Amino acid sequence: MSQETERRFASFAIERVMPRHAPFYFGLLFGVVGLLIALLVAPKYAISFGANCLFAAYLGLTAIKLPRLTAAYLREHARDEDTPGSGIIVVVLVVVVASVVSLFLALNQDGGPEIGEVIASVASVILGWFTVQVMGALHYAYEYYQVADSSDGERFEGGLNFPGDEDPDGISFFYFSFTVGTSVATSDTKVASSAMRRRVMVHLVFAHFYNTILLAAAVNVMLGAGG
Numbered sequence: 001m002s003q004e005t006e007r008r009f010a011s012f013a014i015e016r017v018m019p020r021h022a023p024f025y026f027g028l029l030f031g032v033v034g035l036l037i038a039l040l041v042a043p044k045y046a047i048s049f050g051a052n053c054l055f056a057a058y059l060g061l062t063a064i065k066l067p068r069l070t071a072a073y074l075r076e077h078a079r080d081e082d083t084p085g086s087g088i089i090v091v092v093l094v095v096v097v098a099s100v101v102s103l104f105l106a107l108n109q110d111g112g113p114e115i116g117e118v119i120a121s122v123a124s125v126i127l128g129w130f131t132v133q134v135m136g137a138l139h140y141a142y143e144y145y146q147v148a149d150s151s152d153g154e155r156f157e158g159g160l161n162f163p164g165d166e167d168p169d170g171i172s173f174f175y176f177s178f179t180v181g182t183s184v185a186t187s188d189t190k191v192a193s194s195a196m197r198r199r200v201m202v203h204l205v206f207a208h209f210y211n212t213i214l215l216a217a218a219v220n221v222m223l224g225a226g227g
Contacts, residue, residue, distance in 0.1 A: 068169025
């Protein structure tokens with residue numbers, strides 16, 4: 001069996017097992033199950049455990065799909081890989097906020113922080129950060145490879161100018177999204193359209209506040225450990 005045949009077979013198998021938006025929906029299912037189990041076994045871990053299940057499942061399933069996110073594939077299927085609508089973004093942001101709140105409650109509870117609760121809360125905040133960057137990457141891919149709303153039906157590609165002559169693949173968009181998320185900058189990739197600038201601006205502002213929260217949480221954890 002040739003490498004191309006193996007690649008096509010693997011892509012077909014993944015599409016059958018994980019249809020459109022499957023990583024998020026499976027992640028949400030795992031999150032709800034984790035939340036319910038934690039409510040029965042250890043209620044104070046419920047929010048962080050449910051969030052960890054959601055984020056970990058989403059990230060794991062997306063990682064499985066990453067090798068097939070070539071430029072050719074994204075040109076035809078970017079809409080399928082994008083997060084399905086603003087409602088899901090709201091769900092993720094609510095879970096992220098809940099994770100951050102649970103972390104600060106765990107750090108500042110009466111009697112001092114409990115190490116297990118702090119670890120679970122810190123993990124949910126960190127996994128939430130990774131989830132936001134991954135969702136951002138897939139949305140940038142969709143915006144880049146979208147079809148123009150025009151009478152001639154021509155495909156419009158752009159909004160981001162990546163260095164080099166190759167068409168951007170999944171790794172390229174992950175690189176851009178994680179650059180924005182970590183450095184609150186766009187590095188060597190030029191933002192070349194007004195629509196993309198608006199989206200990047202929202203990401204930059206969100207990344208700034210999220211990173212500030214992570215820094216504050218790290219300081220609180222160190223102070224708690226030192227106290």
